[in-house]
Amino acid sequence: MIGNLTPVFAALGDDTRWAILVRLGEAPASASALAKEFPISRQAIVKHLDVLARAGLVESQQRGRELVHRALGGRLSDVARELERIGEQWDARLARIKKLAEG
Amino acid sequence: MIGNLTPVFAALGDDTRWAILVRLGEAPASASALAKEFPISRQAIVKHLDVLARAGLVESQQRGRELVHRALGGRLSDVARELERIGEQWDARLARIKKLAEG
DNA sequence: TTCGTGTGCAACCCAACAGTTGCATACGAG
DNA sequence: CTCGTATGCAACTGTTGGGTTGCACACGAA
Numbered sequence: 158m159i160g161n162l163t164p165v166f167a168a169l170g171d172d173t174r175w176a177i178l179v180r181l182g183e184a185p186a187s188a189s190a191l192a193k194e195f196p197i198s199r200q201a202i203v204k205h206l207d208v209l210a211r212a213g214l215v216e217s218q219q220r221g222r223e224l225v226h227r228a229l230g231g232r233l234s235d236v237a238r239e240l241e242r243i244g245e246q247w248d249a250r251l252a253r254i255k256k257l258a259e260g
Numbered sequence: 261m262i263g264n265l266t267p268v269f270a271a272l273g274d275d276t277r278w279a280i281l282v283r284l285g286e287a288p289a290s291a292s293a294l295a296k297e298f299p300i301s302r303q304a305i306v307k308h309l310d311v312l313a314r315a316g317l318v319e320s321q322q323r324g325r326e327l328v329h330r331a332l333g334g335r336l337s338d339v340a341r342e343l344e345r346i347g348e349q350w351d352a353r354l355a356r357i358k359k360l361a362e363g
Numbered sequence: 364t365t366c367g368t369g370t371g372c373a374a375c376c377c378a379a380c381a382g383t384t385g386c387a388t389a390c391g392a393g
Numbered sequence: 394c395t396c397g398t399a400t401g402c403a404a405c406t407g408t409t410g411g412g413t414t415g416c417a418c419a420c421g422a423a
Binding site for chain 1: 268
Binding site for chain 3: 171173174197198200205221222
């Protein structure tokens with residue numbers, strides 16, 4: 158099972174943050190490197206990375222004097238499976254209600 | 261394919277809104293009915309429903325003089341599948357990079 | 364017809380959040 | 394050693410967004 162889902166969604170629900178995450182999905186990178194690719198300051202990047210990390214979507218690792226961040230696809234997949242389960246449940250329930258109303 | 265994902269995530273990324281959506285997943289309801297179950301005003305509920313509707317997660321239907329809203333599990337499942345695809349892609353890419361670095 | 368209830372619109376408040384700038388520090392390459 | 398660069402911390406600003414209240418309106422039941 159997965160803990161609260163909303164922090165994860167909140168983390169994913171910002172365009173800039175999503176873009177950063179997708180970028181990290183292509184290849185790991187440091188905050189400074191990302192700041193050169195995106196039109197925002199390094200500090201803003203750092204804040205986004207922090208949010209993503211707390212949501213379990215990003216993991217960091219010291220490499221020399223750099224802190225390299227990488228996207229955790231596994232976590233994303235876990236959330237996705239949980240989400241799909243819930244969605245199917247809703248539709249099943251709705252179908253049952255409809256059937257009751259008709260029959 | 262699915263349009264921009266971030267609005268959907270943003271919609272799901274609020275505890276109250278998520279709670280409302282889950283509630284609608286159990287059974288359709290009107291805004292006024294929901295307002296009696298939740299500790300917030302009807303207007304707040306309406307705003308949340310609006311956000312959810314724009315994200316394609318909720319559909320409304322006039323029933324008598326009531327506007328009844330229901331959760332769209334199918335939409336949730338679609339997003340989930342898209343998400344899982346992306347997550348797997350990231351991990352695959354990461355594994356490839358790792359292999360290159362080792363070999 | 365009348366009263367109750369469900370909805371819609373608008374203005375307003377406050378907290379959370381994205382983003383900035385400035386400064387201090389630390390560490391690796393040359 | 395020294396310079397450049399990557400990081401961390403802190404304070405500040407502007408905007409978004411969740412929530413409220415007030416009012417007008419419309420429709421269904423009694």
